[in-house]
């Protein structure tokens with residue numbers, strides 16, 4: 127399945143149905159993303175792969191006299207972003223349905239492009255970032271978060287790999303999405319891609335944070351299983367999966383440490 131189909135199919139619907147869950151999982155990376163983006167009060171901000179719009183609304187709180195446009199390829203997620211946004215509270219934030227690889231952006235119309243995990247799914251990264259770069263004014267900034275897989279013995283990969291093996295083949299998470307997720311995980315390659323796309327001053331900062339999977343181990347299992355396709359797991363499997371999450375239970379919920387790259391770059395002046 128192509129990523130565009132997945133984000134307009136079960137994967138996108140799941141993200142649209144659980145915006146609070148995914149925001150809780152990814153919000154720990156926002157401080158580093160917004161530090162890198164350095165959004166000013168008058169900035170015009172473009173949020174690529176904005177999903178349900180959490181980062182678009184956060185950007186609008188910083189760009190109080192500017193404006194924010196969120197673009198996403200998923201109809202369900204753009205609809206959810208619009209439903210969650212109140213112009214009276216959130217300011218000048220609008221959402222457009224489109225494929226960021228081809229979308230007709232206002233050329234040079236933005237000061238900052240941000241993305242929290244929405245730029246890994248392109249068929250041709252150099253072409254896509256060249257196109258997106260054209261939306262930035264000269265000297266404009268790009269800042270995005272993308273996964274930095276933990277080593278095989280790392281907390282997150284150890285737990286998630288074990289859990290995936292326990293749910294069985296019928297429950298496999300969409301593989302095209304899983305493959306694309308790590309397409310920008312090599313910072314040297316990302317640097318070459320962005321330079322070939324006309325960016326300069328590329329940096330990749332490793333950031334690690336605790337991602338929240340649920341209120342407790344049983345809740346985390348329910349969420350993990352709901353992300354996969356297939357019949358409900360048996361009570362025995364559910365209990366065994368809860369044991370995998372249990373060591374990570376805290377008063378703040380089930381927290382797994384995960385790594386990302388916060389990548390920043392600039393259009394030449």
Ligand SMILES: C[S@@+](CC[C@H](N)C(=O)[O-])C[C@H]1O[C@@H](n2cnc3c(N)ncnc32)[C@H](O)[C@@H]1O
Pocket residue numbers: 129133138141148149152174175176177178179180181197198199200203224225226227241242243244245247248
């Ligand atoms: C991992 S989710 C992140 C969503 C959101 N940024 C967040 O932090 O909640 C990836 C998002 O990128 C979107 N996406 C994938 N490929 C895209 C493309 N070519 N153009 C626009 N959006 C895309 C998906 O629909 C999805 O909403």
